[in-house]
Amino acid sequence: MDHKIPAPCRRERIMAAARAVFARCGFDKARLDDIAAAASVAKGTVYWHFRDKATLFCCVAEDMVSRDLAATLHASSQSLSAVQCLNSLLEVFLKRLVSVHEESGSLVFELWSSAGTSVPGIGEFLLQAHKRWRDAIKRILEDGRNRGEFSARLDLDATASLIMATLTGTIVNLRFGGLDERSRLDNIRQRLLLAVQAW
Amino acid sequence: MDHKIPAPCRRERIMAAARAVFARCGFDKARLDDIAAAASVAKGTVYWHFRDKATLFCCVAEDMVSRDLAATLHASSQSLSAVQCLNSLLEVFLKRLVSVHEESGSLVFELWSSAGTSVPGIGEFLLQAHKRWRDAIKRILEDGRNRGEFSARLDLDATASLIMATLTGTIVNLRFGGLDERSRLDNIRQRLLLAVQAW
Amino acid sequence: MDHKIPAPCRRERIMAAARAVFARCGFDKARLDDIAAAASVAKGTVYWHFRDKATLFCCVAEDMVSRDLAATLHASSQSLSAVQCLNSLLEVFLKRLVSVHEESGSLVFELWSSAGTSVPGIGEFLLQAHKRWRDAIKRILEDGRNRGEFSARLDLDATASLIMATLTGTIVNLRFGGLDERSRLDNIRQRLLLAVQAW
């Protein structure tokens, strides 16, 4: 039909389509037909590139998390002081939530709910992803403690977990808070920095 | 067949069974047959009491949230000072997460993911529930500010949102944090109290 | 609830409700719940008065046909000449189709379609009903032939069948003819009389 679609980008087209459909419908309600249609590809083609629906979902998830993590770490790596570093990380994390991938928001909830039921392997994947994020934060905190920017008694693990919780919970707030929490993201970032410096 | 099941508690049996199955399988993967079987009831009986699967899910959700909210508010209402009050609220909230309803944990993720896709009306319900929680916290904060326990400049809305975010994020941490975060719940509570008093 | 419904007319209420619902929905699509509701009666009550759905349908059918047949025969019995007699029969038959029981129209189609599939016994019933109608017509024709009003060579059976066919087909025309055939019923009657006298 459309001879305009170059073969090599088929896989990417499918993943983009899948990301959109999974975000809109959730894993279970997403239909392979819709994904194929959204990618302007026959259903069989999806199966040539991905073993099955769950695998496709995992690929999409991995891709999304990798991009988010890379972008965040890159931003924070530009800074010199640990405080600036943490500030950048928070800023980028929160910004991405509302701008770059509006889709990500929905997908995260799908990831959480599909862990353990719909998609085998997602649970493990989420543990890894969570650890990657927390370790990144922990490293910054450790660095700051070594440089004297943070208290010597700062509990690295506990603090990193608490920051993760707040960031994660903000995702939920953005969706189900009712208020327009977007305008309060800067406020959240500043308070977190204050709190860390106080602990 | 089984003449042992007293008629009047049929509805409750079904809701309990549904809660368990929804928590284990998620909304989409949960089969009405399994719920009926778990309730030792014929499938038709479920439909006599609940219009459809989505309605059953909503009833279970509403019941769960109401119980959690009531228990939390009751606990915090026993205290005199706002700090104690907030402390109780946090304590009960976090305790319930890990003990009373282990099921609740899973169900919350289902609720989040089903909003907007699988179950019409859940989105609205979650907004209401979120508001109920946040308002409860806000009231305590306001009370504390009036009594001079908290800073006069304390931003009630922002702080309530931040506390909600942290509590909510802790639910996620407990599930996907990898570490055994349960042992750190007390730590989280204490830090939150400290932070609130500092803001 | 309503203590105003006298018990003795329960059976009649149910039959009236059933006639309406069967006419509106057809046998298969008619739900016992709807019939019971329309009769302001509990579902179990329907089963106390009628063995099952098919039996209820048969009772309704028998009642309807009996009434129609009785009314028609009564009308034609008032006349003296066979021509007048036949005229009355046709007139009443056609009039009832469009006025007295608008419901009858729909029910007849249901009867026809349910014969042999949905409702055992309906086929036999329809044969009997058809025979009763045709015999009534045949008797009038025979009477007229004996009196010299019709040709001595008039084939009683064939003519009766033909009249039945025309009357029956008119029911179909009224429903699926598109045109408003009601205004043409008199015309049909007159032509039939003319034709019979010519044969």
Next chain:
Amino acid sequence: MDHKIPAPCRRERIMAAARAVFARCGFDKARLDDIAAAASVAKGTVYWHFRDKATLFCCVAEDMVSRDLAATLHASSQSLSAVQCLNSLLEVFLKRLVSVHEESGSLVFELWSSAGTSVPGIGEFLLQAHKRWRDAIKRILEDGRNRGEFSARLDLDATASLIMATLTGTIVNLRFGGLDERSRLDNIRQRLLLAVQAW
């Protein structure tokens, strides 16, 4: 499994099977499983070719009516005089009723009963089909009137409706008349011709 079934005729196989099953069981009682089995096809295949049960039914109906109408018109188009033409039409119509499609008989009753209840769109379809038949008859009558074969005062619409009624009613007679009306079909045809020429 069975590699003996050529792919291209799948759709036709399904329609033939559906026609048989619908004729035997009626629309509501017909099971998609039976239709699929009768067509030696998986149930999903039926849904690949037809949106749903109702659509399949409509397709079968349309096909049947089209074939019947085409055959009848073809036959009558061979004749020169209007009387012969009408004679042919009646002959073929009546012959098809009892020979070519014994199935048609049952299906017609299903069509009538499903109009307005079970199958949306069938009512409209029947109106169209009825009109097509009546118009064909009307055209022949008009032709005959112009040629002087019929009375100049012949009411085309009324006569066409009456002929339709008689033919339609004969379908009913054949099924519920009790007598073996098949032997009388010629008689009916001749009488109708006589009557038309007399009107």
Next chain:
DNA sequence: AATGAATGAGCATTCATTCAT
């Protein structure tokens, strides 16, 4: 007589997956 909760067989429809081309 009447009620209405409970039952469970039945069925249309969906959709992930396969495979011949």
Next chain:
DNA sequence: AATGAATGAATGCTCATTCAT
């Protein structure tokens, strides 16, 4: 690589019928 027709297991929901009260 790609297609899309074919498959068939899976499942939500309906509704006639029963029965304890």
